[in-house]
Amino acid sequence: MSTLQISDLHVSVETDQGTKEILRGVDLTINQGEIHAVMGPNGSGKSTLAYTIAGHPKYEVTGGSITLDGEDVLEMEVDERAKAGLFLAMQYPVEIPGVTMSNFLRTAKTAVSGEAPALRPWLKDVRSSMEMLRMDPVFQERNVNEGFSGGEKKRAEILQLELLKPTFAVLDETDSGLDVDALRIVSEGVNRVKENTNLGVLLITHYTRILRYIKPDFVHVFVAGRMVDEGGPELAERLENEGYDRYLAGAQQAD
Numbered sequence: 001m002s003t004l005q006i007s008d009l010h011v012s013v014e015t016d017q018g019t020k021e022i023l024r025g026v027d028l029t030i031n032q033g034e035i036h037a038v039m040g041p042n043g044s045g046k047s048t049l050a051y052t053i054a055g056h057p058k059y060e061v062t063g064g065s066i067t068l069d070g071e072d073v074l075e076m077e078v079d080e081r082a083k084a085g086l087f088l089a090m091q092y093p094v095e096i097p098g099v100t101m102s103n104f105l106r107t108a109k110t111a112v113s114g115e116a117p118a119l120r121p122w123l124k125d126v127r128s129s130m131e132m133l134r135m136d137p138v139f140q141e142r143n144v145n146e147g148f149s150g151g152e153k154k155r156a157e158i159l160q161l162e163l164l165k166p167t168f169a170v171l172d173e174t175d176s177g178l179d180v181d182a183l184r185i186v187s188e189g190v191n192r193v194k195e196n197t198n199l200g201v202l203l204i205t206h207y208t209r210i211l212r213y214i215k216p217d218f219v220h221v222f223v224a225g226r227m228v229d230e231g232g233p234e235l236a237e238r239l240e241n242e243g244y245d246r247y248l249a250g251a252q253q254a255d
């Protein structure tokens with residue numbers, strides 16, 4: 001069983017006003033097969049955490065560690081992280097003009113597994129995954145994310161998740177901009193991958209809505225660059241009723 005461990009992680013970005021520390025000592029351990037929801041207000045640093053795990057060059061790690069089965073993730077290049085089994089679905093997926101979904105998926109699969117998948121079974125996998133995500137097959141020939149609606153982008157991300165079969169997935173606000181039907185289809189996709197491959201999930205969200213469909217084993221409250229509380233699914237319900245006010249008051253006093 002694999003473990004993704006984040007310890008006392010400190011991360012800064014360069015802004016016009018100078019260096020700003022955004023993550024201020026994040027601790028989180030995720031075992032394979034577990035779903036961890038990270039919930040917090042806007043601007044608390046949730047996407048920064050996701051980008052740092054993915055290896056985005058804008059985010060400078062100034063302290064702490066991220067390890068995958070004891071291996072130093074921070075020492076790995078972005079492609080090495082993917083090969084090691086990490087997957088990130090971004091809050092704002094990028095468009096890749098001139099590259100079709102079909103080419104992109106096969107190239108990504110080849111890069112992650114170290115060899116090109118056999119064509120026929122691969123095409124069959126792609127078709128059946130798209131069918132389960134209710135994606136029209138014409139999307140295979142469209143350029144990655146170009147002109148996709150919000151919901152189509154999220155489905156395309158879950159399609160990658162299904163086909164690449166990572167060990168851990170970081171899903172950043174996968175629920176944002178989805179109507180109820182799309183939310184259900186996307187959530188079913190995540191649950192299906194988790195059942196089939198024992199995926200570990202870091203599910204970042206601002207709202208509790210998606211947690212009705214993807215049941216977390218653990219809920220973490222993230223405020224001002226830190227985990228400030230932790231519990232089971234009941235914590236998500238309390239956040240829905242009470243919001244983040246009591247944590248925000250605490251964070252302000254701590255500053």
Ligand code: ADP
Nearest residue numbers: 013014015022041042043044045046047048058
């Ligand atoms: P969340 O995802 O929780 O809404 P973010 O991680 O996107 O939060 O942002 C946390 C804080 O860091 C915000 O104040 C944001 O403006 C700032 N921030 C994030 N990325 C950058 C960046 N590249 N340059 C400047 N500020 C940034």
Ligand code: MG
Nearest residue numbers: 008010024025
């Ligand atoms: Mg610290």
Ligand code: MG
Nearest residue numbers: 046047091173
């Ligand atoms: Mg965000």
